[in-house]
Amino acid sequence: MPELPEVQALVNGLADHLTGGRIDALELASFSALKTVSPAIGDLAGHEVTAVERRGKMVCLQAGSLWLVVHLARGGWIRWYPVAPTPAARPSKSKITLRVRMEDASGFDVTEMGTEKRLALWVVRAPEEVAPLAELGVDPLSPEFTVERLADLLGGVSATVKNALTAQSLIAGVGNAYSDEALHRARLSPYKRSDRLDAEEVARLHDAVVGVLGEAVSRAEGVDLAELKGDKKRAMAVHGRTGQACPNCGDTVRAVSFATKSLQYCPTCQTGGKILADRRLSRLLK
Numbered sequence: 461m462p463e464l465p466e467v468q469a470l471v472n473g474l475a476d477h478l479t480g481g482r483i484d485a486l487e488l489a490s491f492s493a494l495k496t497v498s499p500a501i502g503d504l505a506g507h508e509v510t511a512v513e514r515r516g517k518m519v520c521l522q523a524g525s526l527w528l529v530v531h532l533a534r535g536g537w538i539r540w541y542p543v544a545p546t547p548a549a550r551p552s553k554s555k556i557t558l559r560v561r562m563e564d565a566s567g568f569d570v571t572e573m574g575t576e577k578r579l580a581l582w583v584v585r586a587p588e589e590v591a592p593l594a595e596l597g598v599d600p601l602s603p604e605f606t607v608e609r610l611a612d613l614l615g616g617v618s619a620t621v622k623n624a625l626t627a628q629s630l631i632a633g634v635g636n637a638y639s640d641e642a643l644h645r646a647r648l649s650p651y652k653r654s655d656r657l658d659a660e661e662v663a664r665l666h667d668a669v670v671g672v673l674g675e676a677v678s679r680a681e682g683v684d685l686a687e688l689k690g691d692k693k694r695a696m697a698v699h700g701r702t703g704q705a706c707p708n709c710g711d712t713v714r715a716v717s718f719a720t721k722s723l724q725y726c727p728t729c730q731t732g733g734k735i736l737a738d739r740r741l742s743r744l745l746k
């Protein structure tokens with residue numbers, strides 16, 4: 461699932477390629493992905509792309525007086541081509557949701573892998589018209605994300621710190637992978653109650669979130685968009701590394717599984733050596 465650093469790198473790459481170019485045509489292959497009716501998606505044609513920006517994990521492309529907003533969800537991505545493929549985009553044969561052709565013959569596909577089909581598109585006059593975007597919390601790479609702000613956010617909800625960190629309405633852009641990494645770096649249990657962190661723990665977590673995301677953004681700079689996913693995996697200390705050695709202490713990285721995803725942590729670094737109950741596993745053993 462693309463998170464803030466990958467979406468930032470994607471947006472940087474798209475901005476380089478698309479800004480100043482003019483949209484020639486748009487082919488919508490998956491009609492259910494488009495959440496707005498008016499303005500029509502075809503209204504973007506003929507306009508020059510003036511900005512490509514990130515809001516949380518969403519990609520916002522401005523063309524003329526309109527914005528195309530893309531929520532990539534779990535399996536979504538945007539693939540840019542120096543020369544756009546010529547065959548029509550067919551949803552049954554490909555994972556293409558939308559194909560956009562530029563006047564200079566370049567173009568990009570909005571794609572979605574997997575079966576969830578939660579990728580969403582909006583055509584609006586201002587990004588804030590998109591409800592999930594308007595509800596986004598503070599951007600963790602913005603100056604507004606201070607230790608005090610994080611303390612307020614965590615203290616204001618009754619949740620595990622893992623759930624609080626990944627709530628897009630609190631902090632925009634942090635998902636399962638980078639929250640695992642930040643909690644590991646801050647040496648905090650994912651199950652710790654967010655409103656029970658002391659000042660020193662909040663400061664440590666703030667450092668960890670900013671550090672983990674900032675390093676990932678720097679790493680992603682200059683990496684070819686197609687290589688980003690593999691690059692992300694290699695840089696993880698605990699996320700996706702169940703059974704491997706923690707790079708800090710050598711203990712075995714453990715996982716807790718949920719219906720469609722799992723979290724990873726190091727017992728020695730984060731839980732005082734305690735193994736967290738994996739409900740799915742214990743259910744299987746009954």
Ligand SMILES: [Zn+2]
Binds near residue numbers: 707711726727728730
């Ligand atoms: Zn460890």
